[in-house]
Amino acid sequence: MGKTRPTSPGLSFITQPPMMATTLSLVSELERIANALDTGPGASQVSLAAVAEKIAKNLGVRTEEVAILAVSNRWRHLHFLVPEALKNVGFIPLSSHSALAARTARDSRPEIENNFSDARHATVFEGVKIAGASAQAIQKMLSAPILIEGRVIGVIQVSRKGANPVSAGLDFNADDLEKIMAFSKPLGKMLQHIAGE
Numbered sequence: 019m020g021k022t023r024p025t026s027p028g029l030s031f032i033t034q035p036p037m038m039a040t041t042l043s044l045v046s047e048l049e050r051i052a053n054a055l056d057t058g059p060g061a062s063q064v065s066l067a068a069v070a071e072k073i074a075k076n077l078g079v080r081t082e083e084v085a086i087l088a089v090s091n092r093w094r095h096l097h098f099l100v101p102e103a104l105k106n107v108g109f110i111p112l113s114s115h116s117a118l119a120a121r122t123a124r125d126s127r128p129e130i131e132n133n134f135s136d137a138r139h140a141t142v143f144e145g146v147k148i149a150g151a152s153a154q155a156i157q158k159m160l161s162a163p164i165l166i167e168g169r170v171i172g173v174i175q176v177s178r179k180g181a182n183p184v185s186a187g188l189d190f191n192a193d194d195l196e197k198i199m200a201f202s203k204p205l206g207k208m209l210q211h212i213a214g215e
Contacts, residue, residue: 044076045200052207064208070100073201077176077194078187085175086164086205087119088213096123096173099213118161119173126170128162128199132189134177154179157186162198166206172213174198174205 051064070084077084085104087096094112096119098104114120116138118131131137135157156177164172176198180186 041076041197041200044072045204047072048201048204048208052204052211055208055211064212066100066208066212067102069205069208073174073176073198077197079176079178083177083179085119085177086172086209087175088172088209089123089170096120099172099209118159119175122161122163122173122175123170126163126165128160128195130190130192130195131159131161133183134159135183154181157183158190160190160195160198162195162202164202164205164209166210171206172209174201 048069051069055064066086067081070086071081074081074084082101082103085101086099087110088099089096089112090109093109095109096112096117097109098107110117110120112120112123118129118134118137121127122129135155157180158178160176162174163170164174176190176194178186178188178190
């Protein structure tokens with residue numbers, strides 16, 4: 019019968035693990051969308067809600083657990099672009115010492131908070147019902163700056179909600195943080211067109 023060829027050790031660098039390949043594919047898709055904005059007046063046609071849905075699927079969370087916030091330099095605050103339900107709830111002052119999003123924007127540094135429910139934070143946004151689901155507490159959070167040319171113009175946050183940390187699911191890890199950081203560049207290009215001041 020046929021012989022099986024031994025696998026060359028060098029091939030492991032060519033084939034990506036399925037999860038990483040999916041992330042790279044999504045990053046490429048987001049780059050295409052962002053680049054299309056550069057070539058024409060398509061900013062109004064880009065749905066950040068659809069982008070958030072793709073990111074949620076990639077990270078294994080619910081769509082309402084992905085938040086994209088834009089920085090308003092004029093007003094010195096962050097405001098929600100998605101989820102839609104949080105757009106008119108309020109804003110987060112960049113000076114806030116209890117808001118992870120504000121710290122992420124100020125320090126331009128990504129963070130993992132797997133004990134988020136224990137950390138001091140404003141809970142006003144958690145109390146808002148999103149997509150008909152009952153409001154749940156955020157138990158775990160990833161937070162990363164969205165950059166354009168080295169300047170923070172927004173923040174992406176991915177959470178796991180639940181009644182307690184166990185019901186919220188697995189802890190976030192460095193691989194998850196690496197994924198949302200990979201989304202930062204194309205998101206920066208999108209925000210520049212969609213929420214630019």
